Amino acid sequence: MAAPSGIRAQVHAASDAAVDFLIADPRRSALLLGSHTTEVLHNARLTSTRAIANSMAGLTRELLGDSAPTPLDTDLAAFTLVSGTLELVAAWLRGDYAISREHLADLVAAMLLAVTNISTALPKP
Secondary structure, rough: OOHHHHHHHHHHHHHHHHHHHHOHHHHHHHHHHHHOOOOOHHHHHHHHHHHHHHHHHHHHHHHHHOOOOOHHHHHHHHHHHHHHHHHHHHHHHOOOOOOOOOHHHHHHHHHHHHHHHHHHOOOOH
């Protein structure tokens, strides 16, 4: 099931805003890059990741209704996407990937939209 175009536009706008938020203030980028350096920062990052993933999972269930994956699979997919996105953005900030900000936001949006098809790829419980 493909995401409706309204959702696509919203997800893309959210991806753009998230990337812009991180790069607008160099302290935010530094915090993301340094979030593995101490136990306190690591725990804060994990707490933030879980909070964002829980919110994403709830929105996914709300948007997809009966076609949403099981609650556990939705939670796992959301955590994977959020943690992976944070790692990708951190790698981009370090210069590991020579892509534009726009390309990064496009890729993040595409990955977030891909979760709408996860229910067709998973075995039925």
